[in-house]
Amino acid sequence: MAEVILLKTRGLKRHFGGLKAVDGVDFTLRKGEIRAIIGPNGAGKSTFVSLLSGRIPPSEGTVEFDGQDVTALPAHRRVRLGIAYTFQITNIYPSMSVLENVAVAAQSRLRPSFLRKGASETEIEDAARAALAAVGLDDRLDEVAGVLAYGHQRLLEVAMGLALEPKLLILDEPTQGLSDSEIANFIEVVKRVAQSSTVLLIEHNMHVVMSLADRITVLERGRLLAEGSPAEIMNDKAVQAAYLGEPA
Known part of the structure; x- marks a missing residue:
């Protein structure tokens, strides 16, 4: 069965003055996969998914979702098309x-x-x-x-x-602040979610990434450094130098 491309970007950029937060990223996400985005602090991960969800506009480049160019669409229009984005901090109605x-x-x-x-x-x-x-x-x-x-x-x-x-559920650092037992439960939740939705997550916890991801995208300084299976990423020398090999 042919793979179906759910989302792709071409030449995607977002600059804040002289800061190139996202700098020409070409990215492709297949329908039905769990994809993790990793990278050191300041790599542009959250800015990148904000561009995907429509929370901020790009400086250059395009975003295509489910066969439609959504580059100019605001976040609420993209939600209607099937993109849901959960934030780094909880975004609930507390009362x-x-x-x-x-x-x-x-x-x-x-x-x-x-x-x-x-x-x-x-x-x-x-x-x-x-x-x-x-x-x-x-x-x-x-x-x-x-x-x-x-x-x-x-x-x-x-x-x-x-x-x-959603057709695509984006999770931005979902295990931040969770205990080990809560993280274990969360992993099982995402596995269930992935039976009906494509999942894209930003995550620093490498145990979570390796437990969930079909493929991993690594960003560094706003650019795509590497992409591959968990095993390929773990053995990538450039990734080890930029991220995985950093002292705890």
Whole structure:
């Protein structure tokens, strides 16, 4: 079966004054894979995925998603096309319940316009419950989101992304601040998510990267340094010098 390209960039750049945060990246992501983006601090990883999601515009270059040029589209339009992006820090509604948080996301998908009839409240709640079950939070539906443990808040944010039923789920440092047991659970969550969505994650924890990634992209100083399987990246001399070989 032929591979399907879900997302690609050509000559993608983002400059902030004299800083070349992303400097001419050509990138291709296949449908159905789990791809990790790694690199030292300041490599341009978060800027790169912000360009993919539409949170910031490029200085040059193009972004194509699911066969459509989305370079000029803002973030909310890309969400409609199937790109969901979770942030480095939790982005939840702290005063609302767990179920209500995810229902907001589900409603934005199932009722995209106030001008036409959409899904019923029951359908929205069912979609929210399904997303919460996928991340293991279906026993915390009525809890206030803001009082959840940090690890559970991160899972809640993933559930909100899943409620959008994305073709592509982008996770920006999702295990930051999690305990070892929470990280182990998160790995299993992502494996389940990947059964229905393509996953792109920025991650510093190499155990997580090696446990999940089909392929790894390495950025350094805004440029693509290397790409390959986990084994290929671990044995790449340039990667070892730039990143993996850095002292802890």
